[in-house]
Amino acid sequence: xxxxxxxxxxxxxxxxxxxxxxxxxxxxxxxxxxxxxxxxxxxxxxxxxxxxxxxxxxxxxxxxxxxxxxxxxxxxxxxxxxxxxxxxxxxxxxxxxxxxxxxxxxxxxxxxxxxxxxxxxxxxxxxxxxxxxxxxxxxxxxxxxxxxxxxxxxxxxxxxxxxxxxxxxxxxxxxxxxxxxxxxxxxxxxxxxxxxxxxxxxxxxxxxxxxxxxxxxxxxxxxx
Numbered sequence: 001x002x003x004x005x006x007x008x009x010x011x012x013x014x015x016x017x018x019x020x021x022x023x024x025x026x027x028x029x030x031x032x033x034x035x036x037x038x039x040x041x042x043x044x045x046x047x048x049x050x051x052x053x054x055x056x057x058x059x060x061x062x063x064x065x066x067x068x069x070x071x072x073x074x075x076x077x078x079x080x081x082x083x084x085x086x087x088x089x090x091x092x093x094x095x096x097x098x099x100x101x102x103x104x105x106x107x108x109x110x111x112x113x114x115x116x117x118x119x120x121x122x123x124x125x126x127x128x129x130x131x132x133x134x135x136x137x138x139x140x141x142x143x144x145x146x147x148x149x150x151x152x153x154x155x156x157x158x159x160x161x162x163x164x165x166x167x168x169x170x171x172x173x174x175x176x177x178x179x180x181x182x183x184x185x186x187x188x189x190x191x192x193x194x195x196x197x198x199x200x201x202x203x204x205x206x207x208x209x210x211x212x213x214x215x216x217x218x219x220x221x222x223x224x
Contacts, residue, residue, distance in 0.1 A: 074140050083132070083139040084147070093131040096152050113152035116217040119210045125152040156218040160207075167207050171200040176207070181215030 074082065083091075097112040099105045106112045111128045118124035128146035133139050158180065167176035172194030177186035194200030206212035213219075 078140070080138055080140050083141065083143050084145040086133055086137065086139060090137050091131045091133050091147070093129045093147060093150075095154075096127050096129055096150050098152075111146055116152050116154050117213065117219055118153070126150065127152060153219045154217070155221045156214065156216055158214045158218060158220055159223065160220040161223065164204075164207055167200075167204050171203055172197070176203060176212075180212065 096116075098116055099112045099114050101114050103114060106114055111130070113125050113127050115125060126149040128148060129150045130144060131147040132144050163176055163179055166179055170176070171189075174186035174189035174194070177183075177189055189195065189199050189203075192199065195202075203212055
């Protein structure tokens with residue numbers, strides 16, 4: 001009887017010892033995990049993320065608006081986004097600025113058009129434009145920023161079909177050039193009755209080929 005009982009006793013003692021060892025190892029692992037996730041660790045302290053601060057650089061438009069683009073602090077976890085990241089429906093943009101061929105001004109402020117107009121896409125200049133969020137939209141400054149590549153074209157109410165009809169029927173009186181703003185040559189065309197028909201024909205060809213455009217550099221309005 002003593003033999004089987006002693007074996008059972010030894011097995012029970014071995015199981016208890018194994019349980020104690022497992023408990024000790026578990027305690028040691030908990031202590032080690034607490035030491036590795038102290039206050040300086042990013043995984044054990046969520047508040048450490050809240051102290052991460054990004055710096056927003058001031059853009060070239062800071063010279064245009066005083067204080068609107070000053071360097072500010074941006075919290076990446078903030079519910080607000082940078083104003084420059086807002087979608088198009090939440091911002092309003094100005095029209096392209098014309099520098100009238102002043103390249104130095106364009107290079108100094110890094111936006112604006114040296115010239116307006118152009119028939120082909122390659123002939124048209126493109127420039128970023130100044131944008132700002134709508135007044136009721138909250139976002140992280142700067143509230144004035146550059147956005148996109150807008151074509152340097154403008155429309156002042158000149159239609160190609162209308163001008164072509166003027167040139168065909170009333171071109172001998174210079175009506176087409178008066179409408180396009182070429183007043184000086186229009187007077188000469190009127191006095192000579194369209195250069196006895198030659199000037200009338202030449203202007204008709206120039207209109208069709210794009211050689212005669214509005215004097216203010218605007219493009220033809222599109223008819224939809």
